[in-house]
Amino acid sequence: MTISMNYIGAHIKRDNSGGIIETMNNIRNNGGNALQIFVSNPRSITITNIDSYVKKSQDIRKYLAENDFKLVIHAPYTINIAKDATEGKRVMPLEECIWIKLLINQLMLADMMNAEGVVLHCGKHVSLSYEKGLNNMKMGIEYILKIMENKKMKTKLIIETPAGQGTELLKDLNDFVAFFNGFSKEQKKNLGICFDTAHTWALGYSLAEAYNILFKKNSKDITVIHLNNSLVKKGEMKDRHSVILDGEIPVAEMNDFIASLSSSSSKSATHIPTIILETPSDNYEMEINHIRNLLD
Incomplete structure (x- = not known):
């Protein structure tokens, strides 16, 4: 089977009988x-045993290289990077926070496997003020980036555009871009953006509007695109995915967006971001071929 240089795939739950x-x-x-x-487990805070992946990671790196294949890891949903570093009334140093340790664990695994990076949801400020939650998120990411630098990791921490549910931070895409661009050029070597089309739609943006905001200044930083349609109306601020050709996002709008990724403005990044379908499907082959045809 001939596969072009664009990287397109899906999020697939591994069968218990099979591996990566x-x-x-x-x-x-x-x-x-x-x-x-x-x-x-995406619903757990259990830290994975790194040693159990030593042999697996060698085989995975070899597979990625021999097959010109990309691997992306999604962080557990249990991580809230905006949370206060406290345990009861005790203020903890960041290195003691379970969600920080869990995220570093995920990044170490990604680096071992030569994965592109770990996709992380924006934090939720919950009962904290917006400003306090955002400051926690910034400090947590800066701490993690320093660890990544010290360990000479090549993988990336990839921040995903929010859907706007509840107290999720950075619901305005201009604020999202400003937050990302608040990190230094050196820090951005280990930092990326995940553009989720269902999320930006849920925030109230057309795909063209979201594209223009995210690609205008940050085309080189967009590492992954979660290509999803949505089950909700535009601006409803709910994270409900649908297959790309069946949902509230019009098919013509979805097709125009996909085609725009191969335009000269996108290619200023020297690559098209890795495209991941996140909605379970019985027809991935049709969807992947549809995307490739629009990119060619």
Whole structure:
């Protein structure tokens, strides 16, 4: 099967009987060359044993290189990077925070496997003020980036555009971009953006509007695109995905967006971001071929 240089795939839950390589083969059999996975229970704060991945990671790196394949890891949903570093009334140093340790663990696994990075949801300020939550998120990311620099990691921490649910931070995409660009050029070596089309739609942006905001200044920083349609009306601020050709986002708008990724403005980044379908489907091959045809 011939696969072009654009990286397109899906988030697939691994079968208990198979591993990551078997799941990558599943994607290849459907015409894809990219996979997003969880490396631990997404609803748990359990830290994965790094040693258990030493041999696996060697095989995965070899597979990625030999098959020109991309791997992305999604962080557990349990991580709230905007949370106060406290335990009861005790203020903890960041290195003691379980969500910080869990995220560093995920990044170490990603680096071992030569994955592009770990996708992280924006934090929620919950009962804190917006400003306090945002400051916590900034400090947490800066701490993690310093650890990544010290460990000479090549992988990225990839911040995902929010859907705007509840007290989620950075619901204005201009604020999201400003937050991201508040990090230094050196820090951005280990930092990326994940553009989720269902999320930006839920925030109230057309795909063209979201594209213009995110790509205008940050085309080189967009590492991953979660290509999803949505089950909700534009601006409803709910995270409900649908397959790309069936949802509230008009098919013509979705097609125009996909085609725009191969335009000269996108190619200023020297690449098209890795495209991941996140909605379970019985027809990944059709969806992947549809995307490739629009990119060609």
